[in-house]
Amino acid sequence: MLSSLSNCSTSIYLHFPHVGDNFYIMNHLNQIRVRFAPSPTGYLHVGGLRTALYNYLFARKNNGVFVLRIEDTDRARYVEGAVENLIDTLNWCGLEYDEGPNKEGEYGPYIQSERLKIYHEHTERLIQTGNAYNCFCTAERIEKLREEQQKRNEQTKYDKHCLKLSKEEIQSKLNEGIPHVVRLNVTIDQKVIVDDIIRGRVEFDSNLIDDQVLIKSDGFPTYHLANVVDDHLMKISHVIRGEEWLPSTPKHVLLYKAFSWDLPIFAHLPLLFNPDKSKLSKRQGDVAVEDYRAKGYLKESLVNFVALLGWNPGTEQEIFSLEGLVNSFSLESVNKSGAVFNIEKLNAFNFEHLRLKNDKDVLAILKELLGKSKYANHTWSDESLLLIIEAMRPRISFVKEIIENSPYFFEAPSTYDEEVLKKRWKDDSSQQLEKLIDEFSKLTNPVKEQYEEALHNAANALEISNGKLIHGVRLAVSGVGGGPGLYDMLFILGKDETIRRIRTAIERMK
RNA sequence: GGCGCUAUCGUCUAACGGUUCAGGACGCUGCCCUCUCAAGGCGGUAAUACGGGUUCGAUUCCCGUUAGCGCUACCA
Known part of the structure; x- marks a missing residue:
C-alpha cells in the first residue's frame, strides 16, 4: 500500500527514543511527565477516566509527574463550572494531579485559554520558517472545494490556495482585517512515522494529510497546535491518550519536526464501547x-x-x-x-x-443515604446501624440496597408479600405465633441465642418444627420472605418491636 | 469513498511457536450448605472470524478476505 511512496524524495525518520526493551530510558528527558488533557465539556466521561487513570498509574509507578491541563480552546463548547466539576470528580476517584489548575507548577498556566500569547508566538515562528501560512479563504470557498473533491471521489483537503499569496498581498489583507486562519504547510511526498508503545510503528503518507488549521479565525489555537506546543513546553515525556487521536498524530509529528523539537513517546489507548460495540455514548x-x-x-x-x-x-x-x-x-x-x-x-x-470496605466507611455512606431518604427525620444509633450493615453486607452490591432491600430495619412492614403469605401463613399460624409471643415475653434484653431458644421452646410445646414458626415470624416482622438470619433480625429489632410486629400481623390476618 | 486501528467464550481477558481436546473472571446454570434470601464450596455452559502461506509444529509470525471501530472540522 505504500509502494507508491517507495520513490519518495524525503522520508522523515524520527527519533525513536527506546533503548533495548525499555521504552522508558530516554536520552533527552530524565523525568517522566504525563498529562491528562480533557476539554471541559461538563462532565468526566468514563473513557476519560480510564485515560486519566493510566496516565496517573504510569506517573506514580515511575516516580513521574501527573499534569492536568484544561483544553478549552473551543469557545463554542464552553460550559460553566465544568473545570471545577472535572477536578472534583478526579479527586473523588483518588487521581490527584501534581500540576494543574489551582496547583501551579513551573510550566503553567495549565488552562489553554490563558496561554494564547504562547501559541501566537510559536505560530509566528512557524510562519517565518515557511512551515505555516495565513489563509484568508472563506468558509464558503472551503465548503465548495470539499464538495467538488467529494464529487470526484478525491481526498478532501485544502488546496494550498493561500500559500501562493505574495507577502504584499498577505500584508494588505491583514491590514484590511480580513478574517483568516493559520494553516500548517504540509510538504508532499513524505512518509511520516509514528512509533507507538502500544501499536508499534504506524506509517502515514503526507499527501493524505490536510493543511491543518493551527489558529482559528477567532485567534484561538486548534487542539493540534496547542497540544504540541504545550506538551513540549510542559516537558511531557509520554503522550498517553485515546486511539481516536492516532489518525491526527502525523500532523503532530510534523509540527514537532517544524519546531525542531524532540518527539514525546506516544501510547494510544484502545477505545471503550457500548454493548453493541459502537463508541461509548x-x-x-x-x-x-x-x-x-x-x-x-x-x-x-x-x-x-x-x-x-x-x-x-x-x-x-x-x-x-x-x-x-x-x-x-x-x-x-x-x-x-x-x-x-x-x-x-x-x-x-x-x-x-x-x-x-471497613464498617466505618460503610456506616458513613449509609448515614448519608438515610439522611437523604424518607427516614431523614429518624435517627438510629451507630451501634444498631452497624448491626444492620453486618447483617446485610453479604446480600448487597450497593450500600443503598440496605435501605431498599431491608426497609423493615427502619420501619414496620405496611404490607406482606402475597406469595410468601400464601406459602407460609397457614390457618393455625396466628395461634402458633401467640404461643411464640408468650415465650418471647419471658425474655429480658435477649441476645440472638435467646430468641432461638425461645422459639425452640414454643415449637416444642406446639409439637411443630422450628421452620413452621420461623417463616411466619419472618413474614410478620419483615413483610417479606428473604433476608438475614431470623435471630439476627429479631435481635436488631429488639424484643418489644418484635412482639409488636407479630401482634400487628396476627391482627391483620384475621 | 479515503486513511488508520483492531479481531480468543455473550462480555472483560490469559496463552509472549510446542507442558492447551485453549486458562481465569463476569453472566447464565446444576449440586451442596441452609429457617428464607444471599454469601460460600464443588461442577457445567461457551471462543481462537474466514482463506492462504511460513514452520516439524500455529491462537501466537506473514499475506489476503471479511467484519467492527476510529479519523476524515476554523470539535476535542
Whole structure:
C-alpha cells in the first residue's frame, strides 16, 4: 500500500527514543511527565477516566509527574463550572494531579485559554520558517472545494490556495482585517512515522494529510497546535491518550519536526464501547463518572473496573486497590483492541469492593443515604446501624440496597408479600405465633441465642418444627420472605418491636 | 469513498511457536450448605472470524478476505 511512496524524495525518520526493551530510558528527558488533557465539556466521561487513570498509574509507578491541563480552546463548547466539576470528580476517584489548575507548577498556566500569547508566538515562528501560512479563504470557498473533491471521489483537503499569496498581498489583507486562519504547510511526498508503545510503528503518507488549521479565525489555537506546543513546553515525556487521536498524530509529528523539537513517546489507548460495540455514548447508558457516583458505585470499583478495560496485570488477580494498580501497571501490557463497558461486571466489582470496605466507611455512606431518604427525620444509633450493615453486607452490591432491600430495619412492614403469605401463613399460624409471643415475653434484653431458644421452646410445646414458626415470624416482622438470619433480625429489632410486629400481623390476618 | 486501528467464550481477558481436546473472571446454570434470601464450596455452559502461506509444529509470525471501530472540522 505504500509502494507508491517507495520513490519518495524525503522520508522523515524520527527519533525513536527506546533503548533495548525499555521504552522508558530516554536520552533527552530524565523525568517522566504525563498529562491528562480533557476539554471541559461538563462532565468526566468514563473513557476519560480510564485515560486519566493510566496516565496517573504510569506517573506514580515511575516516580513521574501527573499534569492536568484544561483544553478549552473551543469557545463554542464552553460550559460553566465544568473545570471545577472535572477536578472534583478526579479527586473523588483518588487521581490527584501534581500540576494543574489551582496547583501551579513551573510550566503553567495549565488552562489553554490563558496561554494564547504562547501559541501566537510559536505560530509566528512557524510562519517565518515557511512551515505555516495565513489563509484568508472563506468558509464558503472551503465548503465548495470539499464538495467538488467529494464529487470526484478525491481526498478532501485544502488546496494550498493561500500559500501562493505574495507577502504584499498577505500584508494588505491583514491590514484590511480580513478574517483568516493559520494553516500548517504540509510538504508532499513524505512518509511520516509514528512509533507507538502500544501499536508499534504506524506509517502515514503526507499527501493524505490536510493543511491543518493551527489558529482559528477567532485567534484561538486548534487542539493540534496547542497540544504540541504545550506538551513540549510542559516537558511531557509520554503522550498517553485515546486511539481516536492516532489518525491526527502525523500532523503532530510534523509540527514537532517544524519546531525542531524532540518527539514525546506516544501510547494510544484502545477505545471503550457500548454493548453493541459502537463508541461509548450517552444514548446507551451512563457515560459520566458523576452518573456512576450518583448511583452509588464505589470509587474503588469504578477505578478497578475501568483499569481492567484494556489492561491486565498478567496474573489472575482482578481486585485491586489504587495502590495495587500502581504497583502492577505497565504500558506494555495495555491491549490494542477496544473493550465493551459491561455494567454487570462493574456491579460485581462493586460487590467485591463493598465487602472490602471497613464498617466505618460503610456506616458513613449509609448515614448519608438515610439522611437523604424518607427516614431523614429518624435517627438510629451507630451501634444498631452497624448491626444492620453486618447483617446485610453479604446480600448487597450497593450500600443503598440496605435501605431498599431491608426497609423493615427502619420501619414496620405496611404490607406482606402475597406469595410468601400464601406459602407460609397457614390457618393455625396466628395461634402458633401467640404461643411464640408468650415465650418471647419471658425474655429480658435477649441476645440472638435467646430468641432461638425461645422459639425452640414454643415449637416444642406446639409439637411443630422450628421452620413452621420461623417463616411466619419472618413474614410478620419483615413483610417479606428473604433476608438475614431470623435471630439476627429479631435481635436488631429488639424484643418489644418484635412482639409488636407479630401482634400487628396476627391482627391483620384475621 | 479515503486513511488508520483492531479481531480468543455473550462480555472483560490469559496463552509472549510446542507442558492447551485453549486458562481465569463476569453472566447464565446444576449440586451442596441452609429457617428464607444471599454469601460460600464443588461442577457445567461457551471462543481462537474466514482463506492462504511460513514452520516439524500455529491462537501466537506473514499475506489476503471479511467484519467492527476510529479519523476524515476554523470539535476535542
